[in-house]
Amino acid sequence: MKDKKIDSIVEEHVDILKEIASIGCGNAVTALSSLLNRRVKMSVPVVNMLDFKDVSNCIGGAENIIAGVLVGLSGDINGIMMFIVDEDIAHRFVDMLLGKPTEPHDGFSEIEYSALTEVGNILTSSYLSSLASLTRTTINQSVPQLSIDMANAILSVPAIEFGKVGDKVLFIESVFETDTENVSGYFILVPDMPSFEVIFKSLGVM
Amino acid sequence: MKPGMILVGMADLNVTKAPGALTTLGLGSCIGIAIFDPISKVAGLAHIMLPDSRAISNNSNVAKFADTATAKLVFDMVKMGADRKRLKAKIAGGAQMFAFSSTNDNMQIGRRNAEASRAVLKLLNIPIIAEDVGENYGRTVELYADDGRYLIKTIGHGQRVI
Numbered sequence: 001m002k003d004k005k006i007d008s009i010v011e012e013h014v015d016i017l018k019e020i021a022s023i024g025c026g027n028a029v030t031a032l033s034s035l036l037n038r039r040v041k042m043s044v045p046v047v048n049m050l051d052f053k054d055v056s057n058c059i060g061g062a063e064n065i066i067a068g069v070l071v072g073l074s075g076d077i078n079g080i081m082m083f084i085v086d087e088d089i090a091h092r093f094v095d096m097l098l099g100k101p102t103e104p105h106d107g108f109s110e111i112e113y114s115a116l117t118e119v120g121n122i123l124t125s126s127y128l129s130s131l132a133s134l135t136r137t138t139i140n141q142s143v144p145q146l147s148i149d150m151a152n153a154i155l156s157v158p159a160i161e162f163g164k165v166g167d168k169v170l171f172i173e174s175v176f177e178t179d180t181e182n183v184s185g186y187f188i189l190v191p192d193m194p195s196f197e198v199i200f201k202s203l204g205v206m
Numbered sequence: 207m208k209p210g211m212i213l214v215g216m217a218d219l220n221v222t223k224a225p226g227a228l229t230t231l232g233l234g235s236c237i238g239i240a241i242f243d244p245i246s247k248v249a250g251l252a253h254i255m256l257p258d259s260r261a262i263s264n265n266s267n268v269a270k271f272a273d274t275a276t277a278k279l280v281f282d283m284v285k286m287g288a289d290r291k292r293l294k295a296k297i298a299g300g301a302q303m304f305a306f307s308s309t310n311d312n313m314q315i316g317r318r319n320a321e322a323s324r325a326v327l328k329l330l331n332i333p334i335i336a337e338d339v340g341e342n343y344g345r346t347v348e349l350y351a352d353d354g355r356y357l358i359k360t361i362g363h364g365q366r367v368i
Contacts, residue, residue: 063232145304156255
């Protein structure tokens, strides 16, 4: 284990991570549906191990403006998790949540900012509760933090965290569908090296 | 991005000669280490992610770390005709993208990257003549080999040349 690169270990077990992602996203969608008080469907999430230099290409390019909600993980699994949406989609999420008609506008007011943080908080925590129950572990989640900036700048945070153990990052794309529109959101899960072992061991693959 | 400009990715580095220019997009907690020789007009840019290659076992990509990336950058620049004694540096980036109040070292990676960059440049006797580091926002940078000007662009925090 020690000598083996985390990238190859993760690639070997990517199906398990996909399954976890699928269940986690399913749980998150249920939470989102009750939060928005409307039906939300989800397609099967796309799980990829990406080179971190390619991640920003998946969300509109390095300088595209995105919103990222970051939570720190502690307990049996340590690391970070992030929920990411494009700025336009962030506006739509917030407008749906606050029951406002969607109209183009710049920036986020204070209430919109905290609403968006809460969306990220609920989605990540429902994802993490699936992960915790599947792996029979305890995962504590820190207070969520929101940042809206260039994609690369925001992604540098999980990329650096993962850069300590590998050159790739676990990237989960899920497309949510409400009655009226499609919105896609992304999760990035970055457990530290010992936590990968915890996850794989608890699932009986190591 | 302007035509002819060389793109430096995350954990990547490159060198060029006047009239060339180098750019790296969306520096967050990473640092853009820019080095140039004003006489031979050779410039190099590294987009580093982590402070110290020795602290991490997975360190095969030299461009990922402040220490190894800077050494490689100087090596490549000298190979292109730069004089080691004339080199000057400018650094940008090292933001704290998320406002965690904790003193957790991991969350202060931007500050640690900046400190490590300063330390390695000092070790190599390359003076830092300008910096734009810290704060909580991303930066796109462009380094021009003809005069070593370092253009910094942000979202909502202006644009400046250092």
